[in-house]
Amino acid sequence: MVQFSIETPVGELWVTCVDAQVVSVDFAKVDGVPVSPVTQRESGIIAELMFYFQNAQHQPELPVSPAGTEFQQRVWRALSRIPAGSVETYGSLAQKLKTSARAVGNACRANPIPVLIPCHRVVSAHGLGGYMGQTEGKEMQIKQWLLRHEGVLQ
DNA sequence: TATTCTTTTGGCG
DNA sequence: CGCCAAAAGAATA
Numbered sequence: 001m002v003q004f005s006i007e008t009p010v011g012e013l014w015v016t017c018v019d020a021q022v023v024s025v026d027f028a029k030v031d032g033v034p035v036s037p038v039t040q041r042e043s044g045i046i047a048e049l050m051f052y053f054q055n056a057q058h059q060p061e062l063p064v065s066p067a068g069t070e071f072q073q074r075v076w077r078a079l080s081r082i083p084a085g086s087v088e089t090y091g092s093l094a095q096k097l098k099t100s101a102r103a104v105g106n107a108c109r110a111n112p113i114p115v116l117i118p119c120h121r122v123v124s125a126h127g128l129g130g131y132m133g134q135t136e137g138k139e140m141q142i143k144q145w146l147l148r149h150e151g152v153l154q
Numbered sequence: 155t156a157t158t159c160t161t162t163t164g165g166c167g
Numbered sequence: 168c169g170c171c172a173a174a175a176g177a178a179t180a
Contacts, residue, residue: 069177069178071178072178094175099175100175102175102176102177103175104176106177106178107177110178
């Protein structure tokens with residue numbers, strides 16, 4: 001397992017890789033976890049991520065292996081198909097997946113890989129919805145930044 | 155199987 | 168616009 005951090009406009013991004021596959025991405029730093037030396041395989045991942053933070057239209061399609069149930073993987077794959085610069089509502093996603101809006105929200109909340117799996121492009125019918133389990137606060141700032149970065153928000 | 159959870163939704167004041 | 172209750176599906180024990 002290789003873990004390293006990337007400096008982004010929204011803060012430090014912590015990436016965990018196993019066998020050149022992204023396992024998790026987290027905005028919160030976990031103390032006590034040493035940064036492993038980055039190898040050749042991870043350097044490509046870093047480049048892709050940093051490129052996205054410069055060009056919102058570039059959606060990095062990196063090999064990911066999120067740990068989750070069958071249903072969650074289905075939702076996450078659907079999320080990955082949302083093109084940069086557009087958003088979906090929980091309701092419309094639920095229709096496509098033949099499920100309910102709250103079930104979709106459940107899976108989104110369990111998403112271990114923000115940014116790469118664009119759960120920030122899913123909004124509620126009323127407002128923005130939430131992000132990483134929070135409906136307000138720091139997480140929402142990040143969500144808003146990402147959407148603004150992609151031109152969805154003003 | 156029962157319990158609890160959810161980044162929702164629609165309606166009403 | 169803000170508050171409330173309902174409701175569907177899935178995760179968890």
